[in-house]
Amino acid sequence: MWDSVITEWASLIFRWLHVVAAMGWIGSSFYFIHLDLSLKPSGDLPEGVAGEAWQVHGGGFYRIVKYLVAPKSMPDELTWFKWEAYTTWLSGFVLMVVVYYLDAELFLVDKSVLDLTPGQAAAFSFCSLALAFLLYEGACRSGLARHERAFAIGGYVFLVALAYAFTHILSGRGAFNQIGAIVGTIMVANVFLTIIPNQKKIVAALLAGQPPDPKWGKAGKLRSVHNNYLTLPVVVLMISNHYPLLFGTRYNWLIVAVVLLLGPVIRHFFNARHAGKKSPWWVWAVAAAGMLAIGWLSAAGPRNAKTSTAPTPPFSEVADIVSSRCSMCHAAEPVWSSITTAPKDILLDDASHIKRNARLIGRNAAWSNAMPPGNVTEMTPDERATIASWLAGGAVAN
Template identity: 65%
Template sequence: MDFYLVVSELVSATLRWLHVIAGIAWIGSSFYFIHLDLSLQKRVGLPDGVKGDAWQIHGGGFYQMIKFLVAPKHMPDELTWFKWEAYATWLSGFALLVVVYYLQADLFLIDKSVLNMSAPTAAAIAFVTLVVSWLIYEALCRSPLGKHAVALALVGYVYLVALTYGFTHVFSGRGAFTQIGALIGTIMVANVFAVIMPNQRKTVAALIAGEKPDPVWGELGKQRSVHNNYLTLPVVFLMLSNHYPLFFATKYNWIIVAIVLIIGPVIRHFFNARHEGKESPWWTWFVAAFAMMLVLWLTTTGPKDAGKTGALEQKPTFAQVNEIVSSRCSMCHAAEPVWAGIGEAPKDIRLDSPEAIRLHAKLIALQAGRSSAMPPGNVTEITPQERQVLAAWYAAGAPAE
């Protein structure tokens, strides 16, 4: 068992490390080329068929970057393809999704207080929605709606928010946030794999054959690249959100996602406008700041079941808190956990003594009082009343009596 736990942790850590590194490479190159494309200038003396150029300096060297309207007349001897950053990000992310969420669905994907289902069922629903959502997105882009960027964006936004609302009524809050993030990430990498790369291959094949490439191929690739650009920041937030229970495990978590899906594109619009040389749309920061304040307020609403309990008749005592923690938390958070598959206290946080409970009062209130992040999947079936007691105890200063 100890060997299995060590291997499991090592695999999880390696996949997470690879996912972050690949994601940095993908996001970095994506943002760079969006910046380059928007900053191109049409100047006198450029070769025929060139859209524009941009002069840049980095690392002590000067660079002149040019972009052709469609493609150069002849195939260059060397050509760098940007694809493995995206593929590695998705492959490592999906592997991590399987290891953490699908194989441990009882803890991280399922919340029995939301919907009681088996681990295979939850994993199957999660995987199928990844595939189906990409097919729906692809159909929308290829429909007449795809020619109207703003209308397509609005329809896509409504679809993602509705899907998030549905996920929060099927999975745990942590699982719902991770699933919608994985879904958007899948759409983004599918844009690279199924549209951008094939069209680039067609362009290269035409050049090799001495034919003129179809401009539509480049236009379709540009469309999907822009989509990825505006979706990147929300995905990063969703992937990091599992560390912040007040986001994913509170009453209006789906609204928080809806707001983040606005904040990310608004921020990208600011930078895209600056890259293009337009007047800086400073209003975007006021929108983003207001939206973040709204998110902050939503995090104070408490767990999903907050409001279903009446006011406490008296101030919570430490004896009450000790009993709740001992019965709902200490089977895992102990020197010798008794929960199957857990060999040591998660994050080395032990709650098996009065001193340890008082030491970790803030974490207890955050994870199990003000949110429903713990116990994961509510596997120990903590009640709304017990969560209320934990939150009230910490709010009163975590008294020792």
């Protein structure tokens, strides 16, 4: 019991830290992208300044100027933006270990996808994370990333291929988190291994009175463009665990493919707008079409979905299924060893509870295969179809 309570608290603390650090990171990076794009040249700027921007916030006016490459002499104090990114990764990694590796049986493995042991699944997750990151880093360093369009298409195909592979190895939920973790790792590593070190080289060169090599700035800029376009998809992937219809349905990997397209397209709208260009309003038509596509794909039902042609089953049949597949965890006193209280306070142990939670049961176990987690109680496609047809018939309990 104690280990389960401790991991629960660890999960809360690291999730809190992770979300706050990510807000700080994304917030400041969106802010700087906006600032950078909105800088305008004006008459009376100091030497070496490329542009200025005026902003109003919190009761005061700010005049911000940007020195291209760097000012002539270094200021005594310089604020660096890096710990937001590092803290996001460190807390995220701990959270992944606590939630997905320590509870791999429930959240990383799905026995009906592939019968892995928790250890195998955690090792697979960690190694594929490291490998995917190394491939990206290698591709960037080899110079491939300079062909921007080809690299973007290649990167997209690579991530979709990973989504397909992971959803056929791990649970849907685990797979979504895994892709999110890979994208997040790439983004933080871009800050840690390229953007900040190159910025440091520039500062060092200036202090030594030498002109900094422009390639350092260029390489940093390229990585920061990658990060800009990856930000929105990674946020959806990280909150996807709350949406069983996203991760627990048959075409979940295609849903990832749509999300990976939509995020950059939406970013494009803001990038263009903040640069003072004509706003590409077509973006919202694409975004709406993408969301409709996701909705439509998620309606395909769980993996191996069956459509029942039988008449609406009696409630007793549904109650039998729920009590044999769900109530070992969703009861006042769960009997599943790692579960101490009914998860999310959802009780599925008698007729009135089942009736009250009918739609939740539908989203988690009939129209998706999110529950039972990891399919630990081996619910069959026929049983899901039975519940679906009971719901379609009005979820009558008598």
